Amino acid sequence: MTWKREILKALLYSLLTVVVVLLLIRGLGYKLGFRPADVHRTSPIGQVDFGIDGAAPRLLQDFAADSRPRNIIFMLADGMGPSHILAARAELVGLNRRLQMERMPIAGWLTTHARTSLGTDSAAGATALATGRKVRPGRLSLTKNGVVLRSLAEEAIARGMSVGLITDSYLEDASLGAFVSHVESRREYAEVTRQMAASGAELLIGTLRGNFVEDSEAGQAHLATFTDAGYSLVRDWETLEQRQTPGKLVVLFPKDHISDRQRTPNLASLMDLAIERLSRNPGGFFLVLETEETDTASHRHDFQRMVRGMESFDEAAGQALDFARDDRQTLVLATADHETGGLMLLNASPGGKLDVTWGVDGHVALPVPLLAYGPGAEVLGGGQDNTEVAQRLAALMGFDLQRTGEIR
Numbered sequence: 001m002t003w004k005r006e007i008l009k010a011l012l013y014s015l016l017t018v019v020v021v022l023l024l025i026r027g028l029g030y031k032l033g034f035r036p037a038d039v040h041r042t043s044p045i046g047q048v049d050f051g052i053d054g055a056a057p058r059l060l061q062d063f064a065a066d067s068r069p070r071n072i073i074f075m076l077a078d079g080m081g082p083s084h085i086l087a088a089r090a091e092l093v094g095l096n097r098r099l100q101m102e103r104m105p106i107a108g109w110l111t112t113h114a115r116t117s118l119g120t121d122s123a124a125g126a127t128a129l130a131t132g133r134k135v136r137p138g139r140l141s142l143t144k145n146g147v148v149l150r151s152l153a154e155e156a157i158a159r160g161m162s163v164g165l166i167t168d169s170y171l172e173d174a175s176l177g178a179f180v181s182h183v184e185s186r187r188e189y190a191e192v193t194r195q196m197a198a199s200g201a202e203l204l205i206g207t208l209r210g211n212f213v214e215d216s217e218a219g220q221a222h223l224a225t226f227t228d229a230g231y232s233l234v235r236d237w238e239t240l241e242q243r244q245t246p247g248k249l250v251v252l253f254p255k256d257h258i259s260d261r262q263r264t265p266n267l268a269s270l271m272d273l274a275i276e277r278l279s280r281n282p283g284g285f286f287l288v289l290e291t292e293e294t295d296t297a298s299h300r301h302d303f304q305r306m307v308r309g310m311e312s313f314d315e316a317a318g319q320a321l322d323f324a325r326d327d328r329q330t331l332v333l334a335t336a337d338h339e340t341g342g343l344m345l346l347n348a349s350p351g352g353k354l355d356v357t358w359g360v361d362g363h364v365a366l367p368v369p370l371l372a373y374g375p376g377a378e379v380l381g382g383g384q385d386n387t388e389v390a391q392r393l394a395a396l397m398g399f400d401l402q403r404t405g406e407i408r
């Protein structure tokens with residue numbers, strides 16, 4: 001019966017070869033940033049409401065043509081494309097209503113390509129938004145010849161404004177890092193932390209990568225970077241709320257604490273607190289608030305988590321806009337570094353659920369939305385490149401982004 005065994009063996013080998021080839025194709029697909037066609041219907045959260053009553057009113061862009069803001073609130077949702085906004089609207093408030101961020105009357109879209117590739121990452125994306133210059137993916141606000149690219153936040157600090165950086169993820173990650181550090185690789189976390197601590201930013205809120213627990217030696221060294229630079233360390237909401245003394249603060253919460261909007265603080269309460277503290281400076285403030293949830297959840301095709309991330313971000317946008325509406329000297333903008341997941345909304349009917357598809361596991365070169373409100377916000381409308389946002393904000397504020405500098 002050996003011939004039967006031979007046939008069985010041959011069949012087994014061909015099956016194995018097919019499996020290996022399929023795995024290789026799939027692996028290559030991941031490496032190139034796409035994966036083989038896969039219509040992936042996620043579990044939607046709720047029933048889509050088509051009602052039209054109760055849309056949040058849009059803010060009126062009624063500022064003098066030549067007005068210049070005193071404060072800027074720069075909101076960044078990592079990985080947020082146009083579909084993320086529509087999905088959040090459909091799931092959270094109803095298809096014909098409006099998210100808080102959609103109260104902003106000025107709208108535009110940004111091309112996001114990096115210096116050397118159409119695809120980009122948070123390092124090149126945030127560098128473009130922070131400095132008005134393109135770098136290759138992975139690099140933070142530094143040219144390939146080692147020239148330091150000046151950021152909006154650094155110019156704000158140089159002009160006596162108060163700067164705050166907030167994230168629901170790691171402080172030393174690329175998105176905030178691009179505003180205050182200059183490194184060849186976004187993975188130089190210790191160096192990003194060092195430059196961030198030396199930046200002069202008044203308020204830093206987020207978590208730190210790895211162990212920042214005080215009882216470990218590495219954790220002690222990490223925290224000392226901030227305390228040596230004159231920062232007071234705060235690790236709970238009560239202390240933070242009660243703290244009225246001036247001076248630089250670094251506020252650290254456990255991982256995944258801030259992104260949970262049911263907990264205190266969440267992005268909305270931190271937006272309130274930051275505005276309250278930073279607006280004491282008569283010279284104005286520059287605040288960057290980032291959510292990483294939209295990117296993380298979209299990489300994982302976790303639709304529900306993505307919508308929760310958008311909800312948390314949108315709530316913070318609502319707080320910022322209420323302040324800006326009353327204050328009338330604050331420009332608020334919300335945008336993204338790139339789209340993540342290639343999210344597409346296929347269909348839904350009244351009372352039904354959303355059909356959605358994720359196209360890729362990585363980032364796609366889809367233009368990202370930009371929304372803005374406040375004095376001078378008109379300059380951000382329409383289609384533009386991501387580098388033009390920083391250039392236009394700099395022109396509006398009288399900042400000089402061409403100024404070169406040394407690494408602190």
Ligand SMILES: [Zn+2]
Pocket residue numbers: 079122295296299340363
């Ligand atoms: Zn990403």
